[in-house]
Amino acid sequence: xxxxxxxxxxxxxxxxxxxxxxxxxxxxxxxxxxxxxxxxxxxxxxxxxxxxxxxxxxxxxxxxxxxxxxxxxxxxxxxxxxxxxxxxxxxxxxxxxxxxxxxxxxxxxxxxxxxxxxxxxxxxxxxxxxxxxxxxxxxxxxxxxxxxxxxxxxxxxxxxxxxxxxxxxxxxxxxxxxxxxxxxxxxxxxxxxxxxxxxxxxxxxxxxxxxxxxxxxxxxxxxxxxxxxxxxxxxxxxxxxxxxxxxxxxxxxxxxxxxxxxxxxxxxxxxxxxxxxxxxxxxxxxxxxxxxxxxxxxxxxxxxxxxxxxxxxxxxxxxxxxxxxxxxxxxxxxxxxxxxxxxxxxxxxxxxxxxxxxxxxxxxxxxxxxxxxxxxxxxxxxxxxxxxxxxxxxxxxxxxxxxxxxxxxxxxxxxxxxxxxxxxxxxxxxxxxxxxxxxxxxxxxxxxxxxxxxxxxxxxxxxxxxxxxxxxxxxxxxxxxxxxxxxxxxxxxxxxxxxxxxxxxxxxxxxxxxxxxxxxxxxxxxxxxxxxxxxxxxxxxxxxxxxxxxxxxxxxxxxxxxxxxxxxxxxxxxxxxxxxxxxxxxxxxxxxxxx
Amino acid sequence: xxxxxxxxxxxxxxxxxxxxxxxxxxxxxxxxxxxxxxxxxxxxxxxxxxxxxxxxxxxxxxxxxxxxxxxxxxxxxxxxxxxxxxxxxxxxxxxxxxxxxxxxxxxxxxxxxxxxxxxxxxxxxxxxxxxxxxxxxxxxxxxxxxxxxxxxxxxxxxxxxxxxxxxxxxxxxxxxxxxxxxxxxxxxxxxxxxxxxxxxxxxxxxxxxxxxxxxxxxxxxxxxxxxxxxxxxxxxxxxxxxxxxxxxxxxxxxxxxxxxxxxxx
Ligand SMILES: Nc1ncnc2c1ncn2[C@@H]1O[C@H](COP(=O)(O)OP(=O)(O)OP(=O)(O)O)[C@@H](O)[C@H]1O
Ligand SMILES: [Mg+2]
Numbered sequence: 001x002x003x004x005x006x007x008x009x010x011x012x013x014x015x016x017x018x019x020x021x022x023x024x025x026x027x028x029x030x031x032x033x034x035x036x037x038x039x040x041x042x043x044x045x046x047x048x049x050x051x052x053x054x055x056x057x058x059x060x061x062x063x064x065x066x067x068x069x070x071x072x073x074x075x076x077x078x079x080x081x082x083x084x085x086x087x088x089x090x091x092x093x094x095x096x097x098x099x100x101x102x103x104x105x106x107x108x109x110x111x112x113x114x115x116x117x118x119x120x121x122x123x124x125x126x127x128x129x130x131x132x133x134x135x136x137x138x139x140x141x142x143x144x145x146x147x148x149x150x151x152x153x154x155x156x157x158x159x160x161x162x163x164x165x166x167x168x169x170x171x172x173x174x175x176x177x178x179x180x181x182x183x184x185x186x187x188x189x190x191x192x193x194x195x196x197x198x199x200x201x202x203x204x205x206x207x208x209x210x211x212x213x214x215x216x217x218x219x220x221x222x223x224x225x226x227x228x229x230x231x232x233x234x235x236x237x238x239x240x241x242x243x244x245x246x247x248x249x250x251x252x253x254x255x256x257x258x259x260x261x262x263x264x265x266x267x268x269x270x271x272x273x274x275x276x277x278x279x280x281x282x283x284x285x286x287x288x289x290x291x292x293x294x295x296x297x298x299x300x301x302x303x304x305x306x307x308x309x310x311x312x313x314x315x316x317x318x319x320x321x322x323x324x325x326x327x328x329x330x331x332x333x334x335x336x337x338x339x340x341x342x343x344x345x346x347x348x349x350x351x352x353x354x355x356x357x358x359x360x361x362x363x364x365x366x367x368x369x370x371x372x373x374x375x376x377x378x379x380x381x382x383x384x385x386x387x388x389x390x391x392x393x394x395x396x397x398x399x400x401x402x403x404x405x406x407x408x409x410x411x412x413x414x415x416x417x418x419x420x421x422x423x424x425x426x427x428x429x430x431x432x433x434x435x436x437x438x439x440x441x442x443x444x445x446x447x448x449x450x451x452x453x454x455x456x457x458x459x460x461x462x463x464x465x466x467x468x469x470x471x472x473x474x475x476x477x478x479x480x481x482x483x484x485x486x487x488x489x490x491x492x493x494x495x496x497x498x499x500x501x502x503x504x505x506x507x508x509x510x511x512x513x514x515x516x517x518x519x520x521x522x523x524x525x526x527x528x529x530x531x532x533x534x535x536x537x538x539x540x541x542x543x544x545x546x547x548x549x550x551x552x553x554x555x556x557x558x559x560x561x562x563x564x565x566x567x568x569x570x571x572x573x574x575x576x577x578x579x580x581x582x583x584x585x586x587x588x589x590x591x592x593x594x595x
Numbered sequence: 596x597x598x599x600x601x602x603x604x605x606x607x608x609x610x611x612x613x614x615x616x617x618x619x620x621x622x623x624x625x626x627x628x629x630x631x632x633x634x635x636x637x638x639x640x641x642x643x644x645x646x647x648x649x650x651x652x653x654x655x656x657x658x659x660x661x662x663x664x665x666x667x668x669x670x671x672x673x674x675x676x677x678x679x680x681x682x683x684x685x686x687x688x689x690x691x692x693x694x695x696x697x698x699x700x701x702x703x704x705x706x707x708x709x710x711x712x713x714x715x716x717x718x719x720x721x722x723x724x725x726x727x728x729x730x731x732x733x734x735x736x737x738x739x740x741x742x743x744x745x746x747x748x749x750x751x752x753x754x755x756x757x758x759x760x761x762x763x764x765x766x767x768x769x770x771x772x773x774x775x776x777x778x779x780x781x782x783x784x785x786x787x788x789x790x791x792x793x794x795x796x797x798x799x800x801x802x803x804x805x806x807x808x809x810x811x812x813x814x815x816x817x818x819x820x821x822x823x824x825x826x827x828x829x830x831x832x833x834x835x836x837x838x839x840x841x842x843x844x845x846x847x848x849x850x851x852x853x854x855x856x857x858x859x860x
Binding site for chain 1: 666671678795802806809855856
C-alpha cells in the first residue's frame with residue numbers, strides 16, 4: 001500500500017468545495033419538523049438547537065449532541081435545497097440512533113486521538129445497523145452521503161481521514177469489494193464481533209487495534225483538523241466522557257427570558273416605552289402616552305364588599321387602583337405562540353369549527369321544516385283531552401349566531417409564581433402562554449374580548465391591570481402589555497370581579513361573559529376569616545348574574561372544589577389539575593362556553 | 596323473538612389482546628355494566644360484537660351524539676292513524692327483551708341524556724319511562740356496555756363522576772405488533788410481511804402523538820391501507836391516502852409522516 005507523506009495533507013478534500021451560498025431555509029424553520037422526525041423515528045425527545053458560535057469557522061460543521069440536547073449547524077456548506085433537506089434528516093436520524101441505541105459514555109483513559117476517532121466510527125456503524133434493522137429505509141437516506149470521500153481511491157489522498165471515510169462505507173455497505181487489507185480487516189472483525197456489540201469493551205478493543213495498525217503503517221492523524229465523515233454524522237463529543245463544560249440547561253428559556261426582560265425594564269427610560277409601542281398599530285387608549293409610572297397606582301373606584309358575618313354590604317370598602325401598564329417586547333408573545341405549535345394548531349381548528357357556528361336544534365317553533373314529535377304528540381293529546389293545544393309543533397335548525405363579549409380576568413397573585421411540580425416553569429408563565437393562545441384564537445373569531453388582571457394588597461389597594469380592552473385589537477400594544485405582566489401580592493377576588501362585571505355589562509352584546517382564571521382561594525393580608533372573601537366573591541357572582549353577566553371560572557387548584565363551587569356555583573367552574581394543560585384547555589373551554 | 600334481527604350469526608373475528616374475553620364474560624355473568632376505554636379504531640366495537648356472539652346475546656348499538664335526547668334512547672309517542680302510539684327506543688328495547696346495549700362514544704351525548712342509564716346501572720336495574728308512566732324492569736339478560744375514548748375529552752365533555760363510578764372498565768390499547776400484524780393480514784387479506792411493515796409504520800406514527808398528531812394511525816387505518824395494497828396500489832401511495840392525508844391537515848406534519856414512513860421501508 002502506498003501512503004502519502006503526512007505533510008501533504010490536502011484539506012481541500014475535507015471540505016465541500018462550493019462557496020458559501022446565499023439564503024437557504026433557516027435552521028429555526030427546520031427545527032419543528034426535525035424534532036417531529038426524531039420523535040417519529042425513535043420515540044425520542046430531545047431539544048434541538050443551533051450550534052453555538054456559528055460563522056467564519058474553518059472547520060466543517062457537524063452536529064453535536066450532549067445528553068438530550070442536539071446541536072445542528074445553521075447550514076451545511078455545499079448542500080442546498082432538496083439535498084440539504086435530506087442531509088438534516090440524515091443527521092437527525094443518525095443522532096437519534098445514538099440516543100436510541102447508545103449507552104454509557106466511553107472513557108478516553110489512555111487512548112490516542114486516532115483510536116478515539118476509530119472507536120467512535122465503529123460505534124456510529126453499530127448504532128446505524130441497529131437503527132436500520134428497525135427502519136430499513138434509513139439506508140436509502142444515509143447511503144448517498146458516503147460517496148464523496150470514500151470513493152476517492154487515489155493513493156495520493158489516502159490519508160487517515162480518507163481511510164476512515166472508506167472504512168465507514170465498508171461497515172455501512174459490507175458487500176462492496178475492498179482492495180485494502182486494513183479496510184477488509186476492520187470490516188470483517190466488526191461483523192465478527194456482532195454478537196458482542198452490546199459490550200462496549202468489544203468495540204473499544206477493535207478500535208484500538210485498528211488504530212495501532214494505522215500507526216504502524218505510519219499513517220498520520222491530525223485530531224485538530226479531523227472531521228467526521230460522512231457529513232451527516234455527529235462530532236462524537238457525545239460519546240466520550242471528556243472534561244466537558246456543564247451541559248446547557250434544558251428548558252431554561254422561560255426563566256432566563258423573564259430575568260432578561262426584568263433587567264432591561266428596570267430603569268424605564270423616559271420615552272423608551274413610547275418608542276417600543278410606536279412599533280405596532282396605534283393604541284386606541286391614551287394610556288401609552290400618559291406619563292404615569294407603571295408602579296404609580298392611582299385610585300379609580302371604590303367597590304362594596306359583602307360582610308357575611310354581619311350579613312350586609314359594606315359600601316365603598318375596597319379601593320380599586322390602576323397604573324400605566326408595564327410593557328415588554330410584543331415579540332415574546334409571538335414566541336410563546338410558536339413554542340407550542342400543537343396547541344396553536346388545535347386551537348385554530350377548534351376556533352374554525354366555532355366560527356362556522358353549529359346548527360342548533362330549535363324545538364317548539366311556530367314554523368319549521370320538521371315536526372317536533374314530542375310537541376306534536378303533546379298537542380294531539382291536548383286536543384283529544386279537550387284542551388287548547390300549543391300550536392308550536394315544529395322544529396328547525398339554525399346556525400347559532402355569535403354575539404358575545406367576554407372579559408378574561410386573570411388572578412396574578414403571588415401564588416402564581418409557584419413552579420409546577422418538578423419543573424422550572426411557573427404557573428404564571430403557563431397562564432400567560434395560555435392567555436396568548438386564547439387571545440390569538442379569539443382575534444380570529446372576531447368575538448369581542450377584553451383581558452384584565454388583578455391582585456391586591458389589602459382593601460385599599462386592589463390592583464387592576466388592563467392588558468387588552470374590548471375595543472382594541474390583539475395587536476402589538478396589547479401583546480406588549482401581556483408580555484409585561486408580572487405576578488405578586490394577594491387575591492381579593494370579589495372587588496376585581498365587580499369591576500370586571502361593570503365593564504362587561506357595558507357591552508351591548510347579547511351575551512356577556514366574565515371568565516375568571518385563578519389558582520387559589522381568595523385571600524388578602526387584612527383578612528383573617530378564610531370564609532370572608534369567599535363569601536364576598538360569591539356575592540359578586542350573584543350581582544353579576546343580576547346584571548346579566550355570566551361568570552365562569554377556571555381553577556388551577558386541584559383542591560379547590562369546595563370554595564370554587566361555593567363562589568361560582570356547581571357547573572360554573574372547571575378545575576384543571578395539570579396546569580401544563582391550560583393552554584390547550586382554555587380555548588376548548590371558551591368554545592364550549594360560547595356555543 | 597323480537598330481537599332476532601340483533602342476533603349475531605357468524606363469529607366476528609376478534610384477536611384477543613389479553614384477558615379481556617374472560618373478564619368480560621365474568622362481568623356479563625354478573626350483568627355488571629362495562630365501560631370500554633381506548634383510542635379510536637383499536638377494536639372496541641369488534642370486541643363487543645364478538646362477545647355478543649360468544650355469549651349468544653342480541654346486540655343493540657347506539658352511536659351517541661350531542662343532539663341525542665333521552666327520548667332518542669328510551670322511546671317516544673309517535674302519531675299514527677289511530678292516534679298516538681308508544682315506540683320503544685333502542686335502550687328500552689334492550690332492557691325489555693334482554694340484549695346487550697352498546698352506547699358507542701357515550702361522552703358525545705349530553706350529561707342530562709346519559710343520566711337515564713343511572714337506574715339501570717345500579718341494583719335497581721329499572722328503566723322508568725316517564726312519559727308513558729311505566730317502569731320497565733330489566734330482563735335478566737340485559738347488560739349495558741359503553742365505550743369511551745379518554746383521549747378526546749375536553750374538560751367539559753366528560754362523564755359525570757356518578758356515571759363513571761357505576762361501571763367496570765376494560766382498557767384497550769392498540770394490540771402488540773405481532774397481533775396487530777395478524778389482524779391486519781387477516782382483515783385486509785395481505786401477506787404477513789406487508790402487514791408487519793404497516794404495523795411498523797403505525798408504531799412510528801404513534802410516536803408522533805403529542806408531536807402534531809392527537810392520535811397515531813389506528814388498526815382500522817392500517818386495514819384500509821392494506822386493502823388498497825391488495826387492490827394493487829403501491830405501498831407509498833396507499834400509506835399516503837389511507838394514513839397521511841386523513842390524519843392531519845398540517846403540511847409540516849404530513850411531510851414528517853412521509854419522511855418517517857420512508858424510513859420504515
Ligand atoms: N383485536 C382485534 N381483532 C380483530 N380485528 C380487530 C381487532 N382490533 C381491531 N380490529 C380491526 O380494526 C377495525 C376497527 O376496530 P373497531 O371498529 O372495533 O374500533 P373501535 O375501537 O370501535 O373504534 P372507534 O372508537 O373509532 O369506534 C375493525 O373493523 C377490525 O377490522
Ligand atoms: Mg367503534
